[in-house]
Amino acid sequence: MNLADIQKIAEQEVDFERAYKYRINVCCSSGCVPLGAFKVLKAFEEAVKEFGVEKECKVAKTGCVGTCSVGPAVIIEPGDYLYQNVTPEKVREIVRDHIVLGLPVKSMLYGNPAFFKKQHRLVLRNAGKIDPSRIQDYIAMGGYSAIVKCLATMTPQGIIYEVATSKLRGRGGAGFPTGQKWSLVARAHGKPKYIVANLDEGDPGVFANRTLAEADPHAILEGMLIAAYAIGAEKGYLYIRSEYPLAIQTLQKAIAQAKSLSLLGDNVLETGFKFDVELRFGAGAFVAGEETAILASVEGRRAMPRPRPPYPANSGLWGKPTLIQNVETLANIPIIIQNGGAWFSKIGTPRCTGTKCFSLTGKTNNPGLIEVPMGITLREVVFDIGGGVPEGRKFKAVLVGGPSGGCLPDALLDLPIDYDSLTRVGAIMGSGGIVVLDDHSCMVDTAKFFTEFCVDESCGRCTPCRAGLIRVKEVFDNLTQGNARMEDITTLEKASSYIRDASLCGLGQTAPNPVLTTLRYFRDEYVEHIRDKTCRAGKCFKKEERGATP
Amino acid sequence: MTATTVTLKIDGLEVTVPEGTTILKAAKDNGIIIPTLCNLEGLSPYGGCRLCLVEISGSPKLFPACITPVSSGMEVTTQSERLTEYRKMAVQMLLAERTHICSVCVANDHCELQSLANQLGVDHVLFERNWTRLEIDSSHDFLVIDRNRCILCTRCLRVCDEIEGVHTLDLKLRGKDAQVIMDLDEHWGNSCSCTSCRKCAKVCPVGAIYIEGEPVSHTKHKDIAEFITERRQRKWKQ
Structure with a gap:
């Protein structure tokens, strides 16, 4: 495998996809599986055969589209028709009307276009569109082209410069500028250097990182690869909670596939660059998501934070320079490399660029996973995307930032969502949880x-x-x-x-x-x-x- | 070899200390005492008790003096209204956390928590006390641990690991339930790694680990860690 081969796989895959007229994407994420997504998937496979359209239709199992309240969700492309609450019994009707007759079943379609209207999907660009268990799907969507670009044309300093230009800030909660962090680790003395990707999301009601890992695991791996090349690391650890079995499975498969295409290993794409990723499982402690506690846990010790200094950038895993990033930050990296830091810095607000994934839960009409540009107001999230409070109850407060966030009243609903505004009113960005409370909550x-x-x-x-x-x-x-x-x-x-x-x-x-x-x-x-x-x-x-x- | 020095101000006093010194050490060497409970010279810093927090001008944050290294031009305040209140709060929280009854404690009059409370003028506890009934282990020949008096400073853990080198003691559970255990939660008498060196009893700031039948005033010897560490580093001439 070398750099040109990735391009070939992408072309082959696009041709392969082109042979199908329709693509049926069944969401098989943690939200939809308990509601019977696998049965729906099987029913689609059978129904397609029954109507004799299996040559025209590709039935794929994909990650989450975000509408977790109406699962199992199914998207039929082209046209992005989103079917809600699909059961195996409804499948025959959908295939007959939509595929065979070409008439989408209006009564079963998702009726809240506003949910998607104000969203801006960068990190979740492939969520619900690709099969996370196939690396070819990701490559066909332009995946791994960023690392190819890095290895072929960019210097490590150039990558760090690009990330710094994007003004991307860490998505783990504190919002430290990513470019600055990378240059700190790149300049730190000591070998080997390590990367730790943080997927230890322990807040009640928050599932943004899990969904990302289940829907698009290769975006995380590609982000790690680029970061490793930029800072000169040879080994990366992906720290994930053991409470996320499906995400673990998906990531294990993704790592194995990336290794088989020599995207990970001793000689990445025959360029002599060496990088390997190992999964590490958390044992269920919330505090293990803290920067220094995660290091202790990866080393195999009790997940206890330690005081800083020394900072992990200088003395992290086993005393070596270590870059710790949230997986959402890492998933942003490939698009920054592809489109340039200047392009990215135009999204969101001048001080907080890009987008942020939020798990919208609580008393809201459209709970689910959303990705919004920074600077969007809480009102837009709660009332436009979330569709307001159900059953005609009165909105009371919104809790932003998980268990360590702040409860904000309706007077603050016009507050733009960014790191600084939230800190000013006593909340935090945190891991990205938004819980809506109505007047039934004390x-x-x-x-x-x-x-x-x-x-x-x-x-x-x-x-x-x-x-x-x-x-x-x-x-x-x-x-x-x-x-x-x-x-x-x-x-x-x-x-x-x-x-x-x-x-x-x-x-x-x-x-x-x-x-x-x-x-x-x-x-x-x-x-x-x-x-x-x-x-x-x-x-x-x-x-x-x-x-x-x- | 001359080490580079750093000049800074502590409570208005200009002091010059070698680079890399912690604020706590710099203050102590110049006669300014910052209260601590978990820190002990000779052991690795822990930063847990939060009593040594100090203010550094230019930052709204508080810094633990036991860990923060000095830097040139730094202006440190070790005494202020806020710091005193916070230190009082920490002592009250520690007193309320488990079962601390001075009058029946072996360490009465030789307890660092008690003397700190006296120094800071803690005459009452703001919170309801949490009378714990954790296990007292006296299965060892002479060492006793009363976990109800433990303030989880982990001096005993660190002295066992870093000085004695056996790591018999460690913590189990987390948060308010955290407890010091021996080996894999054995009774002390059954512990096969314990060398009965007594260092844990010597450094315990309160009456949690003590020696049966021996007055605590006799047992406590908190300079032991510093003494051994310095001897190992051969800081003195033979």
């Missing part, structure tokens, strides 16, 4: 829920996070049971700002965010809980069963 209870999550996930290293969060949780217990006093609000504020300022790692520093933001924007609910012992949403003050315990 803000005190919500803050309590996320505090409990962080109590469970604290590693136990530093005092504020370990010994402080549990005290905050106890105050919440009192609040929701009617035993709190007015002074407790001050206690909460004091303890929360202490935990935020004094904790060692990102988990502790951001864990009080839900508490601080709800105190800031929904303080009256706290007061009601204490003074009137009432809960607007009717969630708290429920008598607990006190049966056998004395």
Whole structure:
């Protein structure tokens, strides 16, 4: 395999695709599989044979298209007709009408074109379009052409320059400029250098990285390859949660295929460049997604963050310079190389370029995975893409950034989504979770829920996070049971700002965010809980069963 | 060989120290005491107790003095209203975390947590106390661990691993449930790697690890780590 062979595979594959008139893409992602996606896939294969159109139709299993609430989802190309809630019984009708007669079945089509209208799909460019288990599909879509371009025409410095020009910022949450990080690692002394791709997404209700890995694993691998070439690394680790079995399977297959085409290995595409990727599985700790904890975990130690300095760029895995990037950041790299950093920097806002994937969940009409340009307002996400709050209920708050994010009220809905604006109002970009809450949710209870999550996930290293969060949780217990006093609000504020300022790692520093933001924007609910012992949403003050315990 | 030096200001005092020194060491060498619990000279820094946090002018963040290296022109503040309040908060949280009753503790009067609370003027605990009932292990011939008094500073872990070199002690579970264990969660008496060197008892800042029948004032010897490390590095002339 050499550089020209990749081009040949792409051409062959395009010709091969051209022989088919229709392409039926069945979403076989983690969201649709439990709803019977595999049965639907089988039914399509049978129905196509039954109607004798198997020469015209290619039935493929693909990754997620984002509409996770209406699975199993099926897309029929050309025309991108998206069928929702497909069951094996409906398959015959779809094949008969759409393929044989050429009349799309209107009643089964997805009825929310607004869901896709405001999205901008860069990272998820291939999601739902290619079969993630076939490397040829990815190559046919222009995949691996970026690494070919890098190896044939670009110097490592040129790649870093291109990434820096794009002004891409790390998608793991903190938003550190990617180009700057790469040049730090490239300049660091010490050999070998390592790359760690972070796919340890532990927040409740967040599934953006998982979907990316399930839909387009090769984009991540290509991003790692380019990063490795740019910084001079020979070995990469892809750290993934063991709770993502389908993503693991997909990635294992992808790595094996890339090796067989000599895209990974000792002599990548006969250029003498050496790079290999190994999967490492997390054991279910949320904190393992933290930059220094992930290093400990990859090394085989207890996933505990350590203080910085030294920074991983200088002393990471086994004391060697290490580049740690979120997989979403890495998946951006191939398109930046293909289209140029200047092109990328025009997307989004001047300070925060590009797009961001969000898992939109909670009380929303269209939950699912979305990718929006930076700078889009929360209102557009919640009401245009998300379609508002179901059952005519009233919108109350939106939680941005997972368990360490902030609860923002409707007054802040016109806030543009970017790193700096979110930090200013007390939320974070985080791993990309947007949870919509309606007037059935109690803000005190919500803050309590996320505090409990962080109590469970604290590693136990530093005092504020370990010994402080549990005290905050106890105050919440009192609040929701009617035993709190007015002074407790001050206690909460004091303890929360202490935990935020004094904790060692990102988990502790951001864990009080839900508490601080709800105190800031929904303080009256706290007061009601204490003074009137009432809960607007009717969630708290429920008598607990006190049966056998004395 | 002359090491390059760095000049910085700590609490307004201009000090000159070798490059790479931590703020904590630089302050200590110049007579400024920054409170710590987890840090111990001779052991690797841990950065867990968060008592040594200091302010560096020009940054809104707080920095742990035990880890942050000095740099030229740095202006460090070790005492301020916010820092005192945060240190008090840390001590209160540690006191509330497990079962700390000074009057019945072996380390009464020789406890670093207790003296720190006295120094900082912590006369009450803001939070409800969490009276834990964790296992007390006295199966060893003379070493006893009372996990209810443990503040998880991990000095014992580090001295066992780095100085004695056996790594008998480690942590299990995470967060508030974290506990010091021996080997693979054996009883101490059954531990086959423990050399009974007593260093863990010597460095424990509180009364969590102690020697049965021996006054704690006699046991505690926290300079041991520094002493051994310096001897190993042959810092002194023979």
